[in-house]
Amino acid sequence: MSKGLTSRTEDYSQWYNELVSKADLAEHSSVKGCMVIKPYGYAIWEKMQAVLDQKFKDTGHSNAYFPLFIPKSFFSKEASHVDGFATECAVVTHYRLKNDGNGNIIVDETAKLEEELIVRPTSETIIWNTYKGWIQSYRDLPILVNQWANVVRWEMRTRLFLRTTEFLWQEGHTAHATQAEAIAETEQMLNVYADFAENWMAVPVLRGKKTANERFAGALDTYCIEALMQDGKALQAGTSHFLGQNFAKAFDVKFTNREGKIEYVWASSWGVSTRLIGALIMAHSDDFGLVLPPKMAPIQVVIVPIYKGDEELQKISATAQQIMGDLKAKGISVKYDNRDTQRPGFKFAEYEMKGVPLRIAIGGRDLENNTVELARRDTRSKETVSNQGLANLIENLLTEIQQNIFDKALLNRAEKSTRVDTYEEFKKVLDDKTGFVYAHWDGTPETETKIKEETKATIRCIPLDNPLENGFCIYTGKPSKQRVVFARAY
């Protein structure tokens, strides 16, 4: 691991890239646009999965698995869905290779697929094709299924975690007897995501609806959680879609309701991806490396011994083991780094880069005094504390750190949220101050598109709890009933 990190103010993008690499989260693979998620980065994903998976189960969902490949004909059935994804699909056309006689492996042209297969960019089509066979009566509803999977979207430009050609995610797909129930499900899952983002990832989010332009291809309504990064750019952190009867109609999924009438099934889908790791990184980290909220940290506490010779190490290790036992009893994950191959200072820097929330250093002086040195990653403060009641102290500190990290992110968002009433002001804020810009909009896709073309800012969402307020569109001057949230986004 090399020293130092480009500062955020100097070059935010480079800071991000170096951080991902130096914190050992991920690296570029030999496959263009695809990343290798390294063990430490994957451990964060596993933390996310564990929490989300439990939340899904607590809200009545079950996991299942659907194929990676989708027949092209399925994919074409829902018109706006195809339009949305057509330009970024990987297509399988052949199923065999052969030797061309010169030692080269080539595609065997005689092994052409009857029907080409799409590598799923999302699974609505294959799932609704399947649901058709599962649903006949209202008694079969609702179906509440989630799958953890990889998907492929052939992106032009990629960035580790934020946008890669292949990424990991979960996609929930539910089927309901009524519109109201499907909408309630859509909203419920949005709240699950928001709760996860704020109370686990310590990332404050806006809950809102997307405008028609930003809506998921095939949805009637797209709900989202929007987070603000430290550089003032917005990041869509999760989406939940009310699909109406669009996919039921496309795949002819009907059921007999209580009244004996035949009706199309109502649907929702919702997902979050490994992009959340990008959000986590950019929301909290500093110029010294990653800053992880304790609830998302693969290692919450690291213990570094400082010693001269084996004998002293033995003594320190005994103390360390005792502390580890106390912490583990409280469900705190702890690592004792007694590698003799690195020096303490190196380890300090390394765990700082990796965002471990708390570090305990134990040296000879501490043994004499029954103390340890305790260092917080979020504030980078150090203090020497007594061994007595250490586990309780740490337990409380972890809670405090979790809160502190959230508060900081919330403060950043508050500082970077601005209300503007003119287009001039709007552009100036976007350029100079960045962040969320609350402005009136006439509600038309045309105006939204114009603003996007001229400023690169998009409407991130119309907040769900948005107060009504009469005003005039900053672009056209037409009357407007509420402000919407604009930002430049990842």
Next chain:
RNA sequence: CGGGAUGUAGCGUAGCCCGGUAUCGCGUCAGCAUGGGGUGCUGGAGGUCGCAGGUUCGAAUCCUGCCAUCCCGACCA
């Protein structure tokens, strides 16, 4: 797919204009010392100079073609 740039050791680089078999840093390996914030010294290993042609006694360097990657745009969780 348009506009720009770059390919030299695991990583980052110098050398290229002005041809003579490759520089430095990090990392790595060995030994000794060191150990409370990225340790020091000594010694070692590691290179088809993106690929293929061409010019030349001789090419990382000059010429031609190709490939790849990165940045900016269009597209996007």
